[in-house]
Amino acid sequence: MSALPLLSLPVGMYGATPKNRPMQGQREKLEEAGPMIPPVPAILLTVNGIGGNPPEISVVWTFVVNGKPPQIGISVGDEHVAMGMIKKHKSFVLNVPTAAMIEQFDRVDMSSSKVADKFGMSGLTKGKAQSVNAPVVEEAPIHVECRVSHELRVPPMRTVFIADVTATTVLPNVCDENGRLIVDNIDFFGMTAGSGEFYTMGEKVGYIGKSVGRDDIKY
Numbered sequence: 186m187s188a189l190p191l192l193s194l195p196v197g198m199y200g201a202t203p204k205n206r207p208m209q210g211q212r213e214k215l216e217e218a219g220p221m222i223p224p225v226p227a228i229l230l231t232v233n234g235i236g237g238n239p240p241e242i243s244v245v246w247t248f249v250v251n252g253k254p255p256q257i258g259i260s261v262g263d264e265h266v267a268m269g270m271i272k273k274h275k276s277f278v279l280n281v282p283t284a285a286m287i288e289q290f291d292r293v294d295m296s297s298s299k300v301a302d303k304f305g306m307s308g309l310t311k312g313k314a315q316s317v318n319a320p321v322v323e324e325a326p327i328h329v330e331c332r333v334s335h336e337l338r339v340p341p342m343r344t345v346f347i348a349d350v351t352a353t354t355v356l357p358n359v360c361d362e363n364g365r366l367i368v369d370n371i372d373f374f375g376m377t378a379g380s381g382e383f384y385t386m387g388e389k390v391g392y393i394g395k396s397v398g399r400d401d402i403k404y
Contacts, residue, residue: 221379227290229309230259231320232270232277240311240320242303243267244294247279252404255350257331263342264298271346275333276317280325284372284385316352326356326371365403 228247234240243265250256257279261268271277282290289307296303304311310323314330321328331348338344358370374385393402 219379223377223379224375224384225378227282227375227383229280229282229290229293229322229325230267230277231280231322232267233274233319235270235273238266238300239302240304241267241270242293242307242309242322243297244290249404250347255353255404256334257329257348257350258345259348260339260343260345262297263344266298266300268344271333272336274318276314276319277331277333277348278314278317278319278321279329279331280322281327281329281373282322282325284374284383286324287374287383314352315354326359328352328354330354 226247228244230241230243230245230247232241232243243261245262245265245267246260248258248260250258259277259279261271267277286309289309292307293303296306303309304320312321312323313319314321314328317330317332319330329350330352332351333346333348335347336344337347358367360366368386368389372385374383376383392400394400
């Protein structure tokens with residue numbers, strides 16, 4: 186008996202549910218091109234202030250550069266008050282928020298171009314990093330402490346900073362005894378680039394290395 190084409194399989198076979206069934210038809214070119222690559226990490230960056238200004242909390246584009254050695258990249262717009270602070274101090278912290286912090290997250294994001302006491306405005310608790318001279322958001326379950334190693338100007342209005350991760354600290358029950366993230370224990374969320382919405386992680390559908398029988402890869 187010949188195999189049926191995947192698109193004609195009944196719903197539920199081979200995971201072909203309405204949500205993940207392969208799509209077909211004429212591809213449409215959108216009128217406005219955009220970096221539609223969901224999901225995007227939702228991260229709160231914290232950095233010390235300059236010239237008497239308070240420490241800053243900003244929302245910036247964030248991406249992993251390398252796992253070993255651990256390196257992180259951020260893209261900061263000219264309008265962000267954090268730009269000059271990062272350039273001066275060469276260190277910052279990436280605070281991973283939870284879904285319970287979405288209102289504070291959005292309030293901070295909508296104030297990224299304004300100089301203000303964002304800790305006071307958002308009600309988030311200021312703490313101190315362990316390995317770099319920078320503040321942290323105490324409510325965040327994960328702190329990724331970073332020191333800038335490279336800087337790249339990207340016209341017309343962005344600067345990309347590459348940073349070495351100098352320390353990663355977590356609250357209890359975030360990781361197991363081997364330092365592996367326990368995703369089910371934390372209500373993480375991300376942004377869907379292309380719709381500007383926030384979504385939590387949802388169900389686990391696989392893992393890195395599954396196709397070759399590995400289950401030890403974290404990054």
